[in-house]
Amino acid sequence: MYSINVQDDTGSNDELAGQIAHMLTDAAPYVEKATGLSLPETVAVTLVGREGLGTALGAFARRQAERETEGMQLTATQQRSVDRMPMAARTYTNHFWMINESHLIATSYGRPTTLLVPEALEPQGLNTSDQLLDLLVRALAEQAQVAACEGRLIPPQFFSILQPWPYAVIALSTGHACWTSNEVTPLILGRAVVRNQRPRPGAYLGRRLIGHLSSAREERRTRRAVTFVGQALATVGPDRFNQVWSVDGLVPTLVELRRPDQWAKRVPA
Template sequence: MINVYVQHETARCEELAEQIRGILTQAMPAVEKVTGLAMPDRVTVELVDVDGLAAAWSAFTRRQAERDTAGLDLTEWQRKRVASLPLAARWAARKVGMSEEYTLIANSAGRPSTLIIPEALDRLGLTTPDQLCALLVRALAQQAQVAACEGSLVPPPVWPVIRPGRDVAELVSHAHAQWTSDQATPLILGKPVARDRRRRQGTFLETVIGLFEVGLAKQRARATTLVDQAMAAVGPDRFNHVWTVDGLLPTLDELRQPVSWIRRLPA
């Protein structure tokens, strides 16, 4: 089942929603074929504005924090830090939401949902059919990851708080989604799609965040290399154990040495 929800029913959003439904219908079989993962029984994409993204991300963060801290004996400082996470998430979504291609969350039942701000697609140059297809394939791959790991790894936990670039679950999820797009998009369109993010003037905050993301970009490049090498060496079926076997995520050191991690993959 494919659900595409439109928060604000404008003619443009309704047109985009129909376009997304069509692409998802075409893309789902290709994503399942190249990944070896089953799609969730319900694929959901929500078209929201910045306020809608902030509210959804805050609520998701609250649910994740409650799940991640259940049964833990937290200190007073830790309890205050956990309590502050939903507000911090709302603030962050408002500030950088327009810079994101999409945002993956899970609802209270653990079902994945991909949030997209239509205006952000315009700003990032991702509104052409080819670019939108590549984006939606990445989103589908991550929804398949959620189904495979039953939400234990993707979306990543929010507690304890991990610095950007050191959250291996996020790095592997992102790299696997990009690998899937590289493999599946040509099956759908008959040609590869080069990523062509539009050069833009960011806000001061986005510029500052961009400086911090230099390290994140390096780690994501390492994760991409790891996924590419693993897929070439052992294929999707063995790679997919990462979503179901406890403790199989690579370490930060293994991101630099993919061969050592590949040896750990079960047969």
């Protein structure tokens, strides 16, 4: 059994925190049923400001870097990269805090927490009840993923130093969360939610083109992953599919995201 914990660290969004807690309470049973996954013991959402987000992501980056490099013999250059990660995370947040819808982190105890910046919701069109519910259902699915893999796979590597960037893991996690919302939100609202396609804030002129190209590439991967999850579940069933979170090497490759039948052949019986 799980509990819902919504914390307002901004000190000025009590009403929003209450609304989020109510939505999470309503949606959580549907998410567990749709995914076949159990939610963590505590479903945690924290409302933070810009500075609070930077602090939390900096601490998370440090913990992730230490975990990912534990026992490794790093070169001096690699160690400097590790040491710079917390500051890099805070710097990224200072410039792009309004771009990401939410931020999934793991606490020092390995417990998942979803960080939301209230100021970023309206510019991204996420302040309506439908869009907020969609966002929260996806957050619930991500936290269920963390519980299923015990934090080994999700959240994905914050900064990859010695390994390739985990594009397939990120696509799978995002696609699974979006698939879950597609299944769950109509059951709660009685209608499908058209996910907000509003362009991200374009205040960062120097990176506008790069950001657009990257966003379009990510959206294509997410669409493929949503299709993959639906087809894979239909092929192997939820129990076998959910082994993807706990069985080493079972995450689909980017090629297999286009070919769920090919991935299904690798799933243990």
